[in-house]
Amino acid sequence: MQTPSHQQRGSFRTLDPDKILETARALHSRVKQRFPASGLCGASNELVLITSEAKERAGLLARPNRWVRAVAVVLGVLLASTCVITLTLGSLRFREVASTLSDLAQGIDAGTHVAILLSAAIYSLVTLEMRMKRSPALKALHELRSLAHIIDLHQLRKDPEIFTGDRDPMIGPANEPGLSAVQVERYLDYCSEMLAILSKAAALYVENCKDAMVLRAVDEVENLVCGLSRKIWQKIKILYRLREIQRRPGQVETDPLHSPTPIRVLTAHAPSGAKANFSSGLNPPKTYE
Template identity: 40%
Template sequence: MILRDEEIIATVARLQRRIGERFPDAGLFHLCGTLLELARRASERSQWINRPIWLLRISGYALGVALSALLLGIVFYFGQSFHLKDEDLQASNFLSMIEAASNEAVLLGAGTFFLFSLETRIKRRRALAAIHELRSIAHIIDMHQLTKDPERTQKQWQSTATSPAIQLTPLLLNRYLDYCSEMLSLTGKIAALYVQQFDDSVSLAAVSEIEQLTTGLNGKIWQKIMILDVGRDS
């Protein structure tokens, strides 16, 4: 079971059309277009992240082979040194060989580790930058629903001079809030694309933060929807 990026893109596109049918001039319609663009970018970026960077991998494997060859050379040379009759020469050769080989082994080992970890760090940096964009759009979605309070649709509501203007019926307000909720849910799904096949703890933690953020914001929206439904039923 995997998330399919093309299905997520199609769902966001369909949501934008639904928003446009009811609120063609609303900022939420254009914001959903931005979310659609981020979903398309996520498809391309996640595919790039899932592909190996062969230059780094081949270089790392080459250093790993060189390190293995060095260790085998040490073992071979150590065995050859015991055939020397001169014990002082034997010890001198062995110590000098060990010193030189240990320095080379440390350098090769560090180089191998650096190359293998560099691929993860490059992919992580790209994933975190994309996840930051999704974090920002989640907050922008929340800003769009911030002043959409169910109480404003009640007959007894009295606005002040600085009250935000709202001309939505209870049905339209319900739809507007529901669209915001869907956009937040899809934001979390787009974020999950980046770590679906990229097992990096830092990136996984960032996606988990996005999911917690969108879940928390969704909770506030559904509280408003429930209040709106109770008001319509009473």
């Protein structure tokens, strides 16, 4: 009987698809609460769907193909029987007449060819099961890779420079109107969390499938996610630094969905006829209403 400590250790050594799906649904609920009309909300909903599909597909990959394995067992029995019969007949013939060595050699040669063919058939059947599982796994991982690029497209327009006033107007608008620095930072944070969940969904496919091509595809998805998340966190660090620099005495900035008290957004208009005084010397940020 397993002790509670042993059961607890085991629960942290394998991925739980239900927990991953639960986390994806919770993240979608948070995104829908803050950005209900944004494309990121739709992407988070798609993440829930694709995580649910990963749970089902990973379960199918873990199940053995009984028909293929049964045929492989039958061929294995035939191979063993052929080897035994060939060796037995060869031994009997060798004992009967020593002059019939040519017949003995022909019999051994024929048995060897049969054994080789049966071995090749068994190997093909064993790898057939893996190939049958490989195709849907690679297709699903390609969908995860595409979703990662879609999430990256959503964060491309979230530019921290818009809050410094230094952005070139010829480049065009960056962030959606009405988003403050805190909201953009939260938006980017959600993108990073979605990419993290996506990589966990990809890892589900190699929990019970050890195919080399599938493992390589999962590694590619994880490397892609790490690279995209690194870019996002660079923006988050810049936004955090800007808010620290631009914060004035007596002005508090918090997340409006976590604070019951009104807040003053840092992107407020500067007083008429005067410039905002920032300790860093940055230009006053633009206002989005």
